[in-house]
Every structure is written in C-alpha cells, then in structure tokens.
Amino acid sequence: MADVSGLLSWFQANGGSLDASVGFKMFLGCGRGAVALADIPEGHVLFTIPRGLLLSTETSGLPGNVGFERWKTAKMHIGWAGLILCMMWETAQGPRSRWAQYLGSLPTAFDTPMFWSDLELEQLKGTSVVGKLGKEDAERDFTEKLIPLVRSRPDLFPPETIPQYYTLEIYHVMGSRILSRSFNVEKDEPEEEEREEGETPAEEDGADASGEDGVGNTSLGSAMEVDGEVPSVHSDDSESDEDEDEDEPSAVAMVPLADMLNAQYGSENAKLFYEKDVLRMMSTKSIPLGEQIWNTYGDLPNAELLRRYGHVDLLPLPGFPDALGNPGDIVELPADLAVPSDADADAIKARIDWWLEQGGDDVLVLESDLEIPPALASLIRLLRLPVPEWEKAVAKDKPPKPVLDAEVLGVVRTVLERRRDAYPTPLAEDLLLLGAPDADLLPLHTRHALIVRIGEKRIIEGALQKVAGLLAAGDGKRKRKGREEEGEGRAGKTKTRRRG
C-alpha cells in the first residue's frame, strides 16, 4: 500500500477535502496512483485543494523575505529557478514549513534521462530526447542565479545549511519534481470569455462547483502540457524576454494530491479545474469501482514522456497489428535534413531565414498517421526553386505550395533516410531485442530507450514505405500516361497518314 496517510491527514487538516470514493495505492510500474473506491459518476468532485496549499513563488514566504526587488534583480521571477529555491528553502525550514509533510512525500529519485549515465544516454542517440535535457542550462541557472543569491543572504540561507539543502544535485531533484508534477495555475479569475466557454462537468450537472461567489472555472493542464522545458536563462536575456515572463499571468505550482494521479495515452478520466479560491479534481468520465483514476499529461509521445516523467506508454497500436507502442509517438525532422547536399550555404541560409520569418518551423513533425507534413513538401520546394522563382516567392510573400510530385517525394525519401541514419541500430535489431524471451530482464533505462527508438523508427520506416508506394504509383501513372501518349502519337501519325 502506498503510505499516504500522513500526507492525507496534513491535506485535510489544512482545508483540503477528499471524497470517500477516492483511495491511493501502488500500481505496478506506475508508483502511487489514485483508485476508485466506488463507482464514480462523471462530473464528480474527487478532491478539493485550497489555493493556500499550492506551493509556488506566490505562496512561499521566501520571495517576500528576500525582498521582491532583490528577487527580480536576481532574475528569480524568470523560469523555474525561483520555485526551485522556494522548494529548497521550505525543505530547509523542516517542520516549520507549511509544506513539510508534502515535501517529505515527494520522490527523490527519477528515471528521467537527466539522471542517466553517459553510457545509458548513448542508447537514446538519434531520438528527440537528446538535446532537450537542458542539463547545462539548469546548471548555469544554479551557478549564476541561485548560488549568488543564496550566498548574499546568510540570514535566510545559513552557510552551514548550504551543503545539505542548496546543492546542484538537489537543484536537479527539485527541477525534476517540477517537470513531472507541477501544474500551470492561473493566478486570478479566468477571462470572461474563457468562463463562458470553460463549462465544467459540474456546471453541466447543474451543481454549483464555482465556489462561494459563483466564479466559473477552466480546465488546467500540467506545466508539462503547456511547455515545461527547463528554462534557459542566460545572462544576455533581452529586455523583451524578461517582459514576456513578467507579464505571464499563469504560475507554475506544485499541487498536493493532484500530482498523485498517473496518466496513460487516451485514458484520462479526471482533470483539475480551478476556481478563485480552490482547485477541484473532477471525474471527466464515469469511473468503475477499482479502476485507476487517470489525469492527462497531454498524450505525449514516448520521447517526451521519458524526458519529463521517466516512463513510456506501451499500448496496442492502431494500424500496426500485434505491435505495442504509443499512438502519440512522432518523429521530429530538422529542416536542415531537407537541404540539397550541393547547395550554396549562403543562398540556403537566406531561404531558411525567410522560411522562418514566414512562420515556418525549423523542425517538422511526422505523426503516426504517416502523413507527409505539407510544410516539408513546401520547404523542399523552396530550397530548390530556381533563383527567378525564389525571387517571385519573396515578392509575393508566399512559400511554394506543398505539392508532392516525384521530385519532392524523392527528397522526402532522402530526408527520411538521413533521419533514420541518425540511430546507430536498425529497427529490426531493436525489435529483436525487445521481443526476445528475456527482454523483461533488460535494465529499465535500456528498455525505455529501446521503446522510444522503436516508436520513432517505426514511423520513419512506415513513411518510407508510403513514399515508395507513392513513387511507384506515380511511376506507374507516368508509364501508363507515356504509353497512352505514345499510342495517341501513333494513332495521330496513322491518322495523318490516312488523311494523306
């Protein structure tokens, strides 16, 4: 049994309320999670969390103690460094912290690649996890922002407590807790329009889920859904970047109990809704007795699940009989894979810059439906336009139409082959490894890396087959057309002869 009794007593003693239909237990491979202790109807309030129990830079006393001006000059209001420092400081307060019981219940070890050895990370080579870990950025924040502030205030951060509470290792642990458990919680009441649109299940039922003043509510996504990249804050941050962050109306917060729900692709049956003074976890479907209560993390691809949460989804895959994987998997195709190998670097740079100015992406996404991204076709054509055509496109402010003709398909094939070659092993070898009778004995990180690689490679191979099919069909069509034209030609000649 997940021992959450201390956490639940703390939660309820501090104004939280938990419905009798909700329990917590260990789920194999998922850690702790919530379970239905009775049949739960849709639109039922599972638990209610007073805003005061949220742990954020808004609720912790630290920013006020530091002084809001100093907090800002230390750039603690940008990115996650501020919340990380609050979590460190609250932990250092021991039982004096309002969140002592909660912080003590959070994980201290993670299976996310942030904590993998270099040898383990090698197994993710080629996947989109690599390059997104943000470890260096996080370490720069720690060294350049957090430590100078901590050292400057021995009254708040006694030097002898630094090795215990303010280390780089703990910085990464707190960052990972935020990455895998936080929510983006709007500070104030939702906008008028949002309120009208944001009808909640309770409102549908006619129940008053809106708190004492009848303020409506809107669904929340986890910070991860909204974009939980470990923020990179460099000393050369521009004014406008800072302004954007300062104006940001939402705040990342740790939400006790709401962060105890697991998630699985397409399984969401509960969601967090906010009101002025409280947050409510509500069922979004009926949940039978004994079923797990699932939140959503946004039905992310396995690469993102692994990077942010340290697990992967393995479910039956529509369109791939007998295969298991994550239907939300994708493959990222960096735009530079579409650059002709003999291209003039300056000319290509000008075209790519223009493409980005036009709102084009520098990474194109191939989904599991294997549809060739129209933007890829457009980009491929742009990079190959003869100069007069390129000048026309610029004058008209219009990138080329995404036509998938034989030339473009040929380049799509090259792009996919280049992307496939980024992985050190072929799909067939990975499938053999995962399908082997002793695959269950593989170390967890090896298994996870394998599943992420297979998911991405399966999409690449599928897309390659699709392109081959389209090229063959085009070839067939062209040959048929050619034969018809030849036939017509002969017939024409015959005709001419007859006429003659």
Ligand SMILES: C[S@@+](CC[C@H](N)C(=O)[O-])C[C@H]1O[C@@H](n2cnc3c(N)ncnc32)[C@H](O)[C@@H]1O
């Ligand atoms: C928001 S917490 C959920 C509660 C967590 N299981 C716990 O014990 O506190 C997110 C973490 O739960 C785990 N998790 C969530 N969904 C999972 C799933 N479908 N399979 C495996 N682990 C999962 C992952 O470790 C993830 O980082």
